[in-house]
Amino acid sequence: MRHRFSLLLLTSLTACRGGDGAASTADAGTRYGIGRPADAQLVARLDTDIDPSGTALPAGHGTAAEGAVLYAAQCAMCHGAEGLGMPPAFPRLLGRGPKAEDFNFASDHKLPKTIGNYWPYATTLFDYIRRAMPLTAPGSLTDDQVYALTAYLLAADGVIPKETTLDAAALAAVKMPYTDRFIWSAEAGGQDRD
């Protein structure tokens, strides 16, 4: 304890003399023993995120045909029967009009960005639908239903054949049309283009 106290004092003095980052506080760089071990069940319940590798995708499966039924029942009232949305409150989801192909968005902000012509990763669709949709009951869909809706939306925008059954392996293998158009910034280890 005595050791820690002197360290704290030293770093406090350092912090007083300058340094702008939040890290320049009285922190001794040691552990404080605060907090409790995270409960494994709690972590499992919270940790629903799916990255592009798809390794965290759950068991289950769904087809575009099943998804179409679900979409009509739970999504169309906001996003429209054809996925055109009601912007700005309810975003457009679908559509592959020729003007909005080839990533022409910088020239015209009215070109709709849709799943097929913009979204770089199919796993994002599964992650987002499962965590945030439908608006009136977020998190209420089963994994099978999320697979089905993902399949429906990807098929509707021509990314996958309409007869595809999506499961973890099939979804992880989906390639979106414009993934390679996204350039990481310098802050993310990429390039500064300004």
Add this chain to the structure above:
Amino acid sequence: MPTDARATEGSPALSRRALLTGTAGALGGAVLAGLPGVLDGQETAPARPIVPDDATKLQGAATSPLGERSPFVTASRAPYGETVGSSYTPLQDLTGVVTPSDLHFERHHAGIPALDPERHTLTIHGLVERPLTFSVDDLKRFPQTVRTYFIECSGNGRAAYREPKPEMTAQKVSGMLSTSEWTGVPLATLFREVGAKPEAKWFLAEGGDACLMTRSVPMAKAWDDAMVVWAQNGEPLRPAQGYPIRLLLPGWEGNINVKWLRRLELGAAPWMTRWETAKYTDPRPDHTADMFTFAQQAKSIITSPSQPGRIASQGWHAVHGLAWTGRGRITKVEVSVDGGRRWHEAELLGEVRPKAPVRFQHMWEWRGEAATLLSRATDETGEVQPTRTALIERRGIGTDYHFNQIVGWQVARDGAVTFHGET
């Protein structure tokens, strides 16, 4: 009844006296301010608050548990957004640097959740030695940091960029910028506590709202200046700002400062959430889009004079406003009163802090001529605010975020002030 309010306006001294000597007299000016509306339910025009002719001749209002603004102060957030779930800070009504907490801009993607601070927790897991869960009280036991930083939505200025209009106010042009003194714990402290593994290169921040907002953040930001904060301007965070805790990534676009923070997961690569792919990416004219464009760039706006104001008299006026950058400190602000032909270095008021706005001023003697007032900020990276024309050239008119073009105000010969966005 319909004539009561007009009668009040027509003979103010009599009416005020009658009101003040009646039963309402002890209630004070703030309460009286609401009376015209009460007297006449049809009245919709904003009535001037009624105060005594001589406030030294009667006792003032009593103390109260919560303070209120003067009835003459009408600053309020405006829901100017192009999307639902946003409201803008009235920059033209504010001075100094700090934004009053109840006027901090809002941008929510699933509304404002109601969270019990005794039940809310923060769990840190993933590539760590010890996954831990912290209560809000636990977090307050760590060494604290107090810092003043702005938060700015990366869509701030979009309307003025795409289609500038004379009637735009500072609130509409730049009102998704707010500044607070934040209190919290450095994220580095928490990451040391859980034992972040060296192979962790990114972390995912997740909010406890109905969309479970998630954003991926490079670990370097955690070791630099990131915080988990619980207080804003000396009091607990407002619900709209993330109560009971939010992530604060100084200088970075608003959305990534995840509110209602409930979980941090450390990993090797970004998660590619909806909000860093379908949204918050920046299309470029070469048929690509930048992603992970985190830092807000050098920017400024004159807030006085500004639309809908009017310069009432010729002579000297303090032209003042805010300048800010997410890439360190502002080093220089210049003001032009002739549309950018000549620039004058403005005075910077008070301490220039990193990732916090600074208020600038330039004394201007107006002689009744038509004028175009502009401001131009430079930051310590050497970046100078571009004109709108230059920014469109670089990013395209259709780009979606990070608008830092030079903006200003037209002053007509009669003193009327309108927005000037076509720089």
